[in-house]
Amino acid sequence: xxxxxxxxxxxxxxxxxxxxxxxxxxxxxxxxxxxxxxxxxxxxxxxxxxxxxxxxxxxxxxxxxxxxxxxxxxxxxxxxxxxxxxxxxxxxxxxxxxxxxxxxxxxxxxxxxxxxxxxxxxxxxxxxxxxxxxxxxxxxxxxxxxxxxxxxxxxxxxxxxxxxxxxxxxxxxxxxxxxxxxxxxxxxxxxxxxxxxxxxxxxxxxxxxxxxxxxxxxxxxxxxxxxxxxxxxxxxxxxxxxxxxxxxxxxxxxxxxxxxxxxxxxxxxxxxxxxxxxxxxxxxxxxxxxxxxxxxxxxxxxxxxxxxxxxxxxxxxxxxxxxxxxx
Ligand code: UDP
Numbered sequence: 480x481x482x483x484x485x486x487x488x489x490x491x492x493x494x495x496x497x498x499x500x501x502x503x504x505x506x507x508x509x510x511x512x513x514x515x516x517x518x519x520x521x522x523x524x525x526x527x528x529x530x531x532x533x534x535x536x537x538x539x540x541x542x543x544x545x546x547x548x549x550x551x552x553x554x555x556x557x558x559x560x561x562x563x564x565x566x567x568x569x570x571x572x573x574x575x576x577x578x579x580x581x582x583x584x585x586x587x588x589x590x591x592x593x594x595x596x597x598x599x600x601x602x603x604x605x606x607x608x609x610x611x612x613x614x615x616x617x618x619x620x621x622x623x624x625x626x627x628x629x630x631x632x633x634x635x636x637x638x639x640x641x642x643x644x645x646x647x648x649x650x651x652x653x654x655x656x657x658x659x660x661x662x663x664x665x666x667x668x669x670x671x672x673x674x675x676x677x678x679x680x681x682x683x684x685x686x687x688x689x690x691x692x693x694x695x696x697x698x699x700x701x702x703x704x705x706x707x708x709x710x711x712x713x714x715x716x717x718x719x720x721x722x723x724x725x726x727x728x729x730x731x732x733x734x735x736x737x738x739x740x741x742x743x744x745x746x747x748x749x750x751x752x753x754x755x756x757x758x759x760x761x762x763x764x765x766x767x768x769x770x771x772x773x774x775x776x777x778x779x780x781x782x783x784x785x786x787x788x789x790x791x792x793x794x795x796x797x798x799x800x801x802x803x804x805x806x
Contacts, residue, residue: 490515491587493583495528496527503711506708516538544559556596557590557591573628580639602657605632609759655718661725678736679739689751692732694733696731696761699730706725709769
């Protein structure tokens, strides 16, 4: 994107009222950029951007980006973050998820093309499916079930990567692709069904933590501030990616449950539930490329990040009003 950060560049953020999108809006505004947040509030929440309502650099457009991208005036960058991201949420809205990844991506690329803006696609570790290679480098092509339930998300994102690459090659759009690994932090919505929000809410409410399967499957959890720093470093660079942004510290879901119980001092036990279809057995980013090309690496330890997430849940959310959901 042209010009240095913090000199009032104008950035469109689709999904800007979502968990990750709203943190990006905050970070962009904090450094002096202006933000047009586009969100249909299907999984995003007005509460995530309510504190920005009176900010002179902030605009909000309520729209479904798979249908329209109502951004008037010049933009210097388009960040396409609109999509359901939690498995229960994308499984509940399969067609909307595919539309956000396909037509939503196309409209974002067209907007960027019209303004000569940089386009940054929020892709995902789900590109790798249930990976046969561990940890996952960007060069790995993945192991995705193309017709399984998770394919509505995985294949939409894979299509979005292909479309972004095609616009780069044939239309000359300045593009970047970030592959986001599991991210957690304040503003995770209680009831979104993700493992961190479910476990924290269950522990606080004194209900058993729902471990799917035997809990031996692994994930690598990145605190949202680290994730945002990585995404902005990519935005400000001339790198095209795809680049993995995530925390390579890997933990089994069973261990995570234990850590949450310890952290919260909760007397909740653990209950096992069936493993969802095609749930990846293990996941850990190889971040060699992000370190080398962006000079970025995560700095927040899991216990610290979980404590900050818990603090936000207790202070800001009515956790009892949103029971966790599962498959
Ligand atoms: N999971 C779990 N209990 C829950 C929610 C999730 O054991 O209440 C497991 C899930 O089966 C997966 C991991 O935690 O193995 C991460 O799930 P999440 O939905 O957060 O994201 P994913 O990485 O699967 O997209």
